[in-house]
Amino acid sequence: MYSDFDADEAWERLRASRSNPPARANTGSRRKTYSAALEQAQQLFRAAAVVGPATSPILTFYGLSQAGRAITAAAWSLKGEDWRLNTHGITSKTFHEPFPDIEIRTDLPGTQGSFVKVSKVLDSPVWEMDPLRLEDVWDLLPPNLNYPLTSRDRLTPxxxxxxxxxxxxxxxxxxxxxxxxxxxxxxxxxxxxxxxxxxxxxxxxxxxxxxxxxxxxxxxxxxxxxxxxxxxxxxxxxxxxxxxxxxxxxxxxxxxxxxxxxxxxxxxxxLPVLGSMKRDLHPLMAWWAVLYTLSMLARYEPAAWGKHINVDASPHTVPIERLLERAINHLPVLIADAITEVST
Structure with a gap:
């Protein structure tokens, strides 16, 4: 299986693009947002790399969220002020459920939430009516192939x-x-x-x-x-x-x-098509949904999150640790590729 996860090289690509931003990010407020958002994303990823799993999902998710602003700033398909992002555009509030069964919902298509807007430019679906389980989205990520959350039959890439x-x-x-x-x-x-x-x-x-x-x-x-x-x-x-x-x-x-x-x-x-979706999720948006859920759990339910990352008490600790480690290396590459995708 061929994969190229050189995070340093990906950040070099992204930093080099800032002197001559691609597509619609080359002028005005879109150019300023593109540059500032990528700087924030890189700093947040650097911070996430040196802390433990108690806080790393928060930093990693917000790094990805800021990168999403660079993606929409560059996107050819978004005109006028349609590139601006407001709110998360995705929710998860069922943290009382077992970890694999936590539910994830999105906002309506056409709204300005980050998840919805970035999904649009990457031709990736949203699913506001029918919630997805964390385990189902978790299984969409290639690095999770060998890290299942349960023994259920899986739909993996x-x-x-x-x-x-x-x-x-x-x-x-x-x-x-x-x-x-x-x-x-x-x-x-x-x-x-x-x-x-x-x-x-x-x-x-x-x-x-x-x-x-x-x-x-x-x-x-x-x-x-x-x-x-x-x-x-x-x-x-x-x-x-x-x-x-x-x-x-x-x-x-x-x-x-x-x-x-x-x-x-x-x-x-x-990738499998889940639930009532019309097509498969873009891999970047699968990462987004999983990291959003982990970050909200860590931020608003720190005691519960502490149990999930306790290797002496939880079967999910090692899969979570591996996911967070891979996020630091995989996501810069996927972000750079996504900017190329929406700019071409």
């Missing part, structure tokens, strides 16, 4: 890569889909796979996963530690194919994969 695209003599996008859960691989049936993929619309629309007949069973490559991967094929959209004999070029196949899977620091992931 399925990894793929542009580098693994097959450039064969055919008109398909063919690529490995990785991290298929052990329960699906062990079942080994077409029905089990199809039922699982209903939560992954982009994968469910595949054309085939076998070259030996429509009725063939999934030919998984099994992992030693459980689970596996499967080579899957998608039809290239009609009208695409500028290569030899009208075949899609490697660049065209990779572009189609980018349209199907979300980017995450150099890798690509198929």
């Amino acid at each position: 399925l990894h793929t890569s542009e580098a693994s695209v097959d450039e064969g003599d055919h008109s398909l996008l063919s690529v490995f889909v990785c991290n298929i859960p052990d329960r699906i691989v062990k079942a080994g049936t077409r029905e089990a796979l199809a039922d699982f993929l209903t939560a992954y619309p982009a994968v469910a629309q595949h054309e085939s996963y076998s070259n030996v007949g429509a009725a063939a069973l999934p030919n998984y490559v099994r992992y030693d530690h459980g689970g596996g991967q499967l080579s899957m094929n998608w039809l290239i959209p009609e009208g695409v194919g500028t290569g030899f004999d009208g075949m899609a070029t490697m660049a065209e196949r990779q572009a189609h994969l980018r349209a199907l899977a979300r980017g995450y620091a150099g890798g690509r992931y198929f």
